Amino acid sequence: MPVSRVTHQSEPNSSFTRGDHAKASLASKRNGKLRLMLQTLVQVSLFCLLAVICVQAEQYFDLPIPGSVIGLAIVLLLLLTKTIPEHRVSLGSAWLIAELLLFFIPPVVSVIKYQSLFENYGVQLMVMLVLGTVFVLVGTGFVVDRVFRFERRMNRQRAQALLASGMED
Amino acid sequence: MSIFEGTGSVLVGIFSLVMTLVCYTGAKYAYGKFKFWWLSPIMLAPLGIISLVLLLDIPLASYFQFSHLLTLMLTPAVIAFAVPIYRERHLIAKYPLTLSIGVVVGLFLGLISSWGLSKLVSLPPELSKSVLVRFVSTPFAMEATSSFGGVPELTAMLVLLTGVLGMMICEPIFRLAKINTSLGKGAALGASAHGVGAAKASEIGEEEGVVASLTMIFTGIAMVLAAPLFSQLFV
Numbered sequence: 509m510p511v512s513r514v515t516h517q518s519e520p521n522s523s524f525t526r527g528d529h530a531k532a533s534l535a536s537k538r539n540g541k542l543r544l545m546l547q548t549l550v551q552v553s554l555f556c557l558l559a560v561i562c563v564q565a566e567q568y569f570d571l572p573i574p575g576s577v578i579g580l581a582i583v584l585l586l587l588l589t590k591t592i593p594e595h596r597v598s599l600g601s602a603w604l605i606a607e608l609l610l611f612f613i614p615p616v617v618s619v620i621k622y623q624s625l626f627e628n629y630g631v632q633l634m635v636m637l638v639l640g641t642v643f644v645l646v647g648t649g650f651v652v653d654r655v656f657r658f659e660r661r662m663n664r665q666r667a668q669a670l671l672a673s674g675m676e677d
Numbered sequence: 678m679s680i681f682e683g684t685g686s687v688l689v690g691i692f693s694l695v696m697t698l699v700c701y702t703g704a705k706y707a708y709g710k711f712k713f714w715w716l717s718p719i720m721l722a723p724l725g726i727i728s729l730v731l732l733l734d735i736p737l738a739s740y741f742q743f744s745h746l747l748t749l750m751l752t753p754a755v756i757a758f759a760v761p762i763y764r765e766r767h768l769i770a771k772y773p774l775t776l777s778i779g780v781v782v783g784l785f786l787g788l789i790s791s792w793g794l795s796k797l798v799s800l801p802p803e804l805s806k807s808v809l810v811r812f813v814s815t816p817f818a819m820e821a822t823s824s825f826g827g828v829p830e831l832t833a834m835l836v837l838l839t840g841v842l843g844m845m846i847c848e849p850i851f852r853l854a855k856i857n858t859s860l861g862k863g864a865a866l867g868a869s870a871h872g873v874g875a876a877k878a879s880e881i882g883e884e885e886g887v888v889a890s891l892t893m894i895f896t897g898i899a900m901v902l903a904a905p906l907f908s909q910l911f912v
Contacts, residue, residue: 555753563752574820574901576755583759594763601760604753608872609719610701611751612815614744615833616723617697617730618737622831625804632798636808637835640790641842641869642850644812648783649856649865656775656860663771 544599551600558582690742693735697744700725719841719873751816758894765887775860776888780895783868787812787896792911807831809911810900811839814871817897824904825911836871843870844877863888868896 562582563575571578586592619626626633704718704725715721730740762769769776788809795805807827810818815836822832847866856862859882866874867889875893879886900907 552753555756556750559752559756562756572905576752576816576820577898577901579752579756580759580762580898583756584762587759587763588766594760597760598764601757604750604757605761608751608754608815609722610698611747611754612819612833612837613697613701613723613726614741614748615819615830616837617726617740617744618830619834620727620730621737622803622828625801625831629800629804632800633804633808636791636794636798636800637811637838637842638846640787640794640811641839641846643790644783644786644869645843645847645850645865646854646856647786648779648868649851649854649861651782652775652779652864653856653858653861655778656772656858659772659775 548599548603551597552603555579555597555600555604686736686739686742689735689739690744693730693740694743694746696729697726697747700729719837723837748819751819755816755820755897758897761890762894765891768884768887769891772860776864776891776895779860779864779868779888779892780899783812783864783892784896784899787868788907788911802826803828803831804835808835809907810904811835812869812871813897813900814893817901821901821904824908826908840870840873844873847874847877859884860888864892867892871897 558579559576562579565571566573566575566578583592583597587594587597701718701722704716704721707721708716708718729735730737791809791811795808800808806825807822809825810821810827810832813821813836815833818832818836819829822829843866847862847870851857851862851865856865862881863878863885866878866885868874870877871893875886875889878889
């Protein structure tokens with residue numbers, strides 16, 4: 509992946525004299541915001557490029573896994589194998605996730621087309637949404653609460669066993 | 678009678694895109710400044726834009742001409758979730774059982790409840806099919822909904838409503854159901870209210886937020902991967 513090569517992290521240049529350095533750091537503070545924006549832009553563009561490639565691959569090879577998930581797996585693999593360091597993609601990733609709402613505003617706007625559907629079934633729909641949400645909140649919360657207490661106990665016991673076996677040696 | 682009559686539709690398209698960006702940024706700015714929940718961009722931005730489209734009588738085709746480019750960004754946004762997964766790999770390694778059970782239980786309860794309730798309440802097929810994926814985050818839901826025969830636009834709206842709903846009712850529910858642990862709250866919010874829930878969870882606590890995000894991402898991925906299978910089961 510070319511992801512690691514493109515963005516430039518600001519490294520203080522060692523050949524600077526002290527005065528130059530102070531001036532440079534002042535300038536870099538002023539440029540800091542611009543540089544961050546540029547880095548974000550480059551990283552977001554790379555995420556977009558990878559998305560295009562993955563979606564094309566999905567269609568070309570007729571894969572059962574969507575291109576987006578293939579892309580996610582690729583980036584995760586590159587991060588886990590340290591092929592790309594996290595800071596090369598973290599700005600772009602943070603931006604894309606933070607602005608998620610913006611990306612699905614257009615489809616939400618098009619519910620205007622289905623206005624009559626919401627007018628006719630609005631009440632039933634809301635009842636259903638509320639009941640379903642309560643069900644999932646309580647069910648998931650209840651189960652995970654119990655499993656978490658169990659796993660936390662297991663982790664502690666394992667830690668204690670490790671400690672005890674360490675003392676025997 | 679549209680005020681845009683006679684105007685080139687390209688101009689209307691550009692205007693729509695700019696309007697969307699301005700409303701979104703404005704709502705974000707207002708929320709950052711005043712922090713009232715009803716100013717939350719997730720409520721204000723879509724409502725504001727829908728009102729403007731209706732008031733100015735903008736044809737939907739013109740609205741979408743350029744605005745649909747924004748929706749294309751949902752694919753790179755899914756890829757971007759690789760970074761938070763990587764960042765929280767230590768938490769995943771510490772509680773693999775709790776997290777995966779949270780994902781499986783959340784996914785199945787979401788599907789079963791939507792499916793069962795849509796059988797009880799008679800809804801037209803567009804709605805009852807689109808409602809099935811409403812608990813997973815929008816980029817995943819939009820990807821998965823076609824397997825179930827859902828309509829992407831309706832799905833986006835239902836996902837949004839579900840998220841806002843989960844955010845609003847979670848705290849009294851946790852108190853009543855005595856859900857006290859950080860992982861319990863986080864998983865419940867991530868599974869029931871996706872991104873909105875994750876934002877709410879990080880208000881409750883840091884660990885809650887991380888767990889909610891992870892649960893949201895993994896339920897989303899699982900939903901997308903298993904949608905063809907689930908669509909056979911939940912007809």
